[in-house]
Amino acid sequence: MSLIFSRQCEYALQAVLYLALKSHNEMTSIKELTKRLDIPYHFLAKILQDLTRKGLLSSLKGPTGGFGLGMPAKDITLFHIVEAIDGVDFMHSCVMGFPECTGKNPCAVHEKWANLRDGVYTMLVSKNIAEMAKNMRKPEYQSA
Amino acid sequence: MSLIFSRQCEYALQAVLYLALKSHNEMTSIKELTKRLDIPYHFLAKILQDLTRKGLLSSLKGPTGGFGLGMPAKDITLFHIVEAIDGVDFMHSCVMGFPECTGKNPCAVHEKWANLRDGVYTMLVSKNIAEMAKNMRKPEYQSA
């Protein structure tokens, strides 16, 4: 199972990228998000509330309300989202589950994993979410 | 949480590598394994039984009994163990959680993830567990 990120985190990544396509100050309802991205309504609600508390998103109640980015898209990377939801333990954990992961006392695949892990980090920080969102070729993100 | 492999799978990798250090036909008790590797006794028992059913290990009851490799260490890679415990869905799943992961309709990080994923595969198959076990610099594996 697994695959690096929790389900929550996957949903968060998908949703924030969707919001990144919208113009600043435009609010998007949970309804629109869940409809487009096929995420359970109340589950997504909780995730977005969480991200709002942490400052990555902003929210507004009432009609015309919804969620939007809490700061300029330029300043947000996928890494920020992962950090907020799952945390970044994976950046310094042994892929075989040993308690320590350092050059001292490395496991059999430490070297290779350390490289791959850096690659994952690069993948998450190399572009901001505005650029990322434009690179999405998923139909869910067309004409958002 | 997470980190690619489940806890079960991590334990399996650790335990099988430990067995790979032993001479062929030598049986190792769960007790020794859990003591050395700090894994819950009954949990490891179930994992090893599972691997035995799948042919990767062999077992023997009674005093002097225990577990050993079910085939030559040369023929086993870490990938076999992952395959047996977690399965290999991660090899063709989207890291952002989208339902499809192909070149058609790729997500924003598909290219990079596909490369990293291949790297993980290479990491798991590049050496057999005999070579892997020798590369372990963990104290748990010294003078096994």
Added chain:
DNA sequence: GAATATTCAGATATTTTAGTCTTAATATAG
């Protein structure tokens, strides 16, 4: 054959993650 050390098997318990439901708060539109 009896005592013992071990795996085997399956039931049960605990914890974590995922998902649902309900009510309150709030902003807008009329």
Added chain:
DNA sequence: CTATATTAAGACTAAAATATCTGAATATTC
């Protein structure tokens, strides 16, 4: 001011992963 659409919050349920317990089977040693 009232009706309505929305988020906020927290309780609740469900499912999956992790861990423990107990008794049986089996091989060894004496």
